[in-house]
Amino acid sequence: MTNDVRRHEDPKPTAAALRRPDAGAHAAGAGKSSRHRSRPPVERSARHRLVVGWLFVLPALAFFGAFVIYPLITAVRYSFYRWNGIGASVWVGVDNYVRVFTDPELLISIVNALVLILFFTVIPVASGLALATLIRTMPPGPFATIARTVLFLPQIIPLVAAGIAWSWMYAQTGTINTILDSVGLGFLAQSWLAGFGTALPAVGLIGSWVLTGLCTILLLTGIGKIDTSLYEAARLDGAGWWREFVTVTLPGLRQEIAVLVTITVIAALSSFDIIYTTTKGGPGTSTLVPGISIFRLAFTQSEVGLASAFGIVLLALVLLAVLPIQLLARDRD
Amino acid sequence: MVVNKTEAIIGRVVLVVVLLLTLLPLAGMLSGALQPADRIPDGFSWPSDPQWGNFAVAFRTAHVWKLLGSSTLIVLGVVPLSLLLSTLAGYALGNLRMRGGKYVFALLLLGLTIPFEAIIIPIYYEISALGLLNTQWAVVLPLIGLYMPFSVVWMRAHFVGVPTELSEAARIDGAGIFQEIRRIQIPLAMPALSALAILLFLWTWNQFLLPLVLVDDPDKRTMAGALGAFQGQYLNQLPLLFAGALIIMLPTIVIYVIFQRQFIKALLQGAVKG
Numbered sequence: 001m002t003n004d005v006r007r008h009e010d011p012k013p014t015a016a017a018l019r020r021p022d023a024g025a026h027a028a029g030a031g032k033s034s035r036h037r038s039r040p041p042v043e044r045s046a047r048h049r050l051v052v053g054w055l056f057v058l059p060a061l062a063f064f065g066a067f068v069i070y071p072l073i074t075a076v077r078y079s080f081y082r083w084n085g086i087g088a089s090v091w092v093g094v095d096n097y098v099r100v101f102t103d104p105e106l107l108i109s110i111v112n113a114l115v116l117i118l119f120f121t122v123i124p125v126a127s128g129l130a131l132a133t134l135i136r137t138m139p140p141g142p143f144a145t146i147a148r149t150v151l152f153l154p155q156i157i158p159l160v161a162a163g164i165a166w167s168w169m170y171a172q173t174g175t176i177n178t179i180l181d182s183v184g185l186g187f188l189a190q191s192w193l194a195g196f197g198t199a200l201p202a203v204g205l206i207g208s209w210v211l212t213g214l215c216t217i218l219l220l221t222g223i224g225k226i227d228t229s230l231y232e233a234a235r236l237d238g239a240g241w242w243r244e245f246v247t248v249t250l251p252g253l254r255q256e257i258a259v260l261v262t263i264t265v266i267a268a269l270s271s272f273d274i275i276y277t278t279t280k281g282g283p284g285t286s287t288l289v290p291g292i293s294i295f296r297l298a299f300t301q302s303e304v305g306l307a308s309a310f311g312i313v314l315l316a317l318v319l320l321a322v323l324p325i326q327l328l329a330r331d332r333d
Numbered sequence: 334m335v336v337n338k339t340e341a342i343i344g345r346v347v348l349v350v351v352l353l354l355t356l357l358p359l360a361g362m363l364s365g366a367l368q369p370a371d372r373i374p375d376g377f378s379w380p381s382d383p384q385w386g387n388f389a390v391a392f393r394t395a396h397v398w399k400l401l402g403s404s405t406l407i408v409l410g411v412v413p414l415s416l417l418l419s420t421l422a423g424y425a426l427g428n429l430r431m432r433g434g435k436y437v438f439a440l441l442l443l444g445l446t447i448p449f450e451a452i453i454i455p456i457y458y459e460i461s462a463l464g465l466l467n468t469q470w471a472v473v474l475p476l477i478g479l480y481m482p483f484s485v486v487w488m489r490a491h492f493v494g495v496p497t498e499l500s501e502a503a504r505i506d507g508a509g510i511f512q513e514i515r516r517i518q519i520p521l522a523m524p525a526l527s528a529l530a531i532l533l534f535l536w537t538w539n540q541f542l543l544p545l546v547l548v549d550d551p552d553k554r555t556m557a558g559a560l561g562a563f564q565g566q567y568l569n570q571l572p573l574l575f576a577g578a579l580i581i582m583l584p585t586i587v588i589y590v591i592f593q594r595q596f597i598k599a600l601l602q603g604a605v606k607g
Contacts, residue, residue, distance in 0.1 A: 046432070052510060053431030058479050060422035061437065067478025068444050068493045071455035078454065085458075131351060134344030149593050150352045153359075153411050155600055156538035156589045158557035161578045164564065165358040166576065167376075175361035175377035213355060218601055241340065259605050270448035273557075277564060291450040291542075298454045299546065311451035318446050 053177075072315075078308035085304045096309035105131035105312060109281075109288040110317070112200060113269050116289065119204025120211060120268035125260050127208075128215030136223045149214035159210065163277030166206045167193060170278075193279050199286045205273050211267065215260050222256035223249060265321045270314065277289055290314045335344055359579075366575035374571055384572065391576035399552045400559050401584070403469060404538055410473035415484050416526060418477075423488025424518060428500060438489065444482030449542050460547055471547035472555065476540065480533060487603075491525035493520070528599035531592070538585060556581045585600045 079096050083089035100106050138144055154162060169175045170192035177189035192202045226248065234244045273290030277280060281288040281296070290310060297307035343572070360377075367383040368374040370390065391397075426434045456475050457466075465471045495518070503513040537555065544558025551562035559580050567574035589596050 027426055049429045050431045053429040053434060054426040056429070057426035057434070057437055058423040060418040060485055063418065063474075063478040064441065064481040064485075066480075067453065067456060067459075067475040068447060068482070069440075071446065071459060072450035074455035081334050127351075131344075131347060134340065135348050137341060138344065138348075147348055147352060148597060149590065152593070152597055152600070153355060153586070153589075156585050156596065157582045158541065158560065160541050160557045160583075161582050162358070162538075164574065164578045165362045168361055168571070169358050173373065173375045175357065175364075178377040209355070209358070212351070214600070214604065216351075217597065218604055221601060235516075238337070251564075256605075263604055266446065266448070270450055272450060276541075276545075277561065291448070294450050294453070295542075295546075302564065304454060308454050311448075311594060312455065314448055315446075315451040318448055322446055331341045 075308045075311050078305050079312050082303045083304045084302040085298075086302075089305070092305065096306045100310050100313050105285055105288070106293055108285045109290050109293045110243050110313075112285075112287060113271070113289045113317075114205050115200060116207060116268040119201070120207040120271070121261055121264040123205075123208040124211035124215045125257060127212050128219050128260070129213075129253070129257075131172055131216045131250075132219035132223055133245055136220065144266065148217060151216055153213070154210045155214055159273035160277050162206060162210055163274045164228060166202075166209070166274075167278045170202050175332065179249060194283055194287050196283055199279055199283060203275055203278055204288050206278065207268065207271065210274075211264055212248060215264075218256050218260060219253055222253045226252035255329065258325055262322055262325050265325070266318055290317075362579060363573045366572050368581055370570050370572045374575075387572050387576040388580060392580055393572045395559070395563060395580070396552055396571070396578045397577075397580055400554075400556055400581070403553050403559075404556045407472050407476075408534055408537050409470050411476045411480070411537045412530055415477050415480055415533055416530060417522065419481065419484030419488045419517070419529070420514075420522065420526070422485045423490075423492050424514060426485065426490040428495065428497060428518075437584050438486075441482040441485050445486065449479060452547055453516025453542060454545075457546055466547060467549050467553065469548075469553055470542050471556075472540070475543060475547075476537060480536065483603075484529060484533070487529050488522070488525065489521055495521060527595065528602055531596055531599040532603045535596075537584065556584075 055143075080091060080093060081089040082092045082095070092219075135147075146174045171177075172189075172191045176192065177186075180186055180189050190198070192198045230248045230252070231244065234248050239247065270291055271289050272295070275287055275289055275292050276295075279287045281292045293315070294310050297303040297310065364377050364379065365374040366387055367380045367385065369384055370387050422437075425431060426438055460466055460471045460475065465474070499517060499521075500513060503517050508516065539557045540555050541557045541561060544554035545561055548554045548558065551559040554562070560578055563574055563577050567577065
């Protein structure tokens with residue numbers, strides 16, 4: 001909040017040179033409107049733009065400040081205290097941050113989140129690339145429309161519903177085991193979300209399920225923008241599908257891939273809904289992720305300071321992952 | 334165009350497999366929902382005696398009418414105000430481009446990356462101090478703020494693309510700034526605004542973390558938030574949980590199928606601009 005006030009006072013109205021001069025000064029006569037009694041503002045002075053501009057930005061900034069910036073500052077403040085949420089708080093310096101990186105249970109949730117990147121980013125983008133390449137020549141028609149509609153469906157339903165649907169897929173008597181049974185692989189059947197070794201890949205694959213359609217369609221749109229003569233040339237040069245993919249498709253999709261990597265990495269690091277509805281972090285700590293740890297620490301274990309510190313670490317992780325991708329994508333353009 | 338026949342065929346086959354995999358969890362849930370409610374459902378098959386009545390029971394016990402009301406209320410609280418405020422701010426940052434605006438823009442870009450989990454704790458205490466816990470306001474107010482970076486960045490991107498000559502022409506004709514916005518800018522911004530409305534609707538409707546933390550009473554949550562509460566409630570009646578989940582997904586799926594072109598366009602643009 002304090003931030004807002006400062007920001008709002010900081011730009012001083014100056015008699016800066018007009019940026020857009022002579023916007024039809026001769027037309028001033030035409031601006032005589034009987035409805036509009038005030039002097040027709042043919043040119044917007046810098047001062048006018050300054051005042052109106054800030055007035056227009058202010059309401060949006062007020063909400064942003066009240067529910068993002070102020071909580072963020074408060075979270076940083078909390079993170080330096082030991083506080084159970086009700087009683088007195090004790091200043092502990094950076095102790096909470098030290099605990100985030102030394103407590104094995106908290107550290108493991110960071111590691112798990114990094115493993116999830118494999119399932120939320122690598123698998124969806126890779127299979128999206130493969131699928132988009134394979135179907136790029138598909139003519140539009142009813143089948144293409146249905147395919148697009150279905151591929152996008154996981155983006156529409158709430159992640160909570162996806163979690164519930166998938167816990168049934170993975171259940172002891174659930175869909176996957178039924179299918180395994182029917183093809184004679186019944187001996188593989190198990191409770192996938194309850195196994196220490198299988199739980200993390202299992203929840204990871206839910207992320208792959210949610211994100212593959214988005215990746216495919218976005219990459220398909222990207223391929224559509226690549227000049228088809230490049231493909232013709234590659235084929236005429238006798239390039240195989242792999243060479244064609246590496247020399248034409250991949251470079252043409254750089255922008256799309258950067259975008260997808262950014263959003264899917266954020267989704268992986270800050271995953272919560274899917275894990276909460278399937279495993280709640282278990283069995284043991286095998287699917288614990290930062291979101292779940294923060295939720296538990298703050299709202300069931302009353303470790304508000306530690307939870308806040310973990311939140312700040314999570315934000316730092318996201319920035320650390322996203323900024324290089326953004327810089328890389330900008331740089332090459 | 335040189336098209337490789339085998340490649341096209343492989344493409345179709347793989348696509349069909351992927352489509353089936355996409356639908357499988359939902360089909361599994363439907364198969365589960367139709368089994369007798371008092372038993373642990375068994376296997377993935379079309380039940381010999383489908384219990385369609387489960388949907389009626391789930392509809393009643395989950396208070397779906399109340400939930401629809403609550404979710405609609407939350408959406409109506411979030412979306413129109415977000416559209417209005419982000420249009421004004423986007424116009425200021427994209428068209429007026431006043432001094433200092435670029436700092437606001439940079440701050441909002443930073444805001445785009447903040448995971449909700451990182452600030453949910455202070456939001457909880459803030460809402461608690463405002464005395465709004467366990468009301469729909471507890472979800473509405475923070476969501477407007479949390480979606481603001483995206484909304485403003487989105488609308489700014491639109492206004493940057495509108496030639497400023499239009500504003501000048503409007504002023505020459507004697508239009509004040511509000512007239513210009515209402516008569517000229519809003520009609521031009523309709524595609525951007527409706528896409529943003531679709532995204533905000535979807536994100537609000539499906540929002541889970543905020544209602545989970547800030548609203549105890551499932552009847553006052555969003556649809557997705559209430560679904561989280563049923564999960565604990567129907568632990569021994571999984572078919573009812575699945576039926577409830579399907580009912581809760583239905584409104585968005587129906588709206589999606591009707592407006593699917595707009596939805597897909599909005600989500601793709603949303604991904605690129607976000």
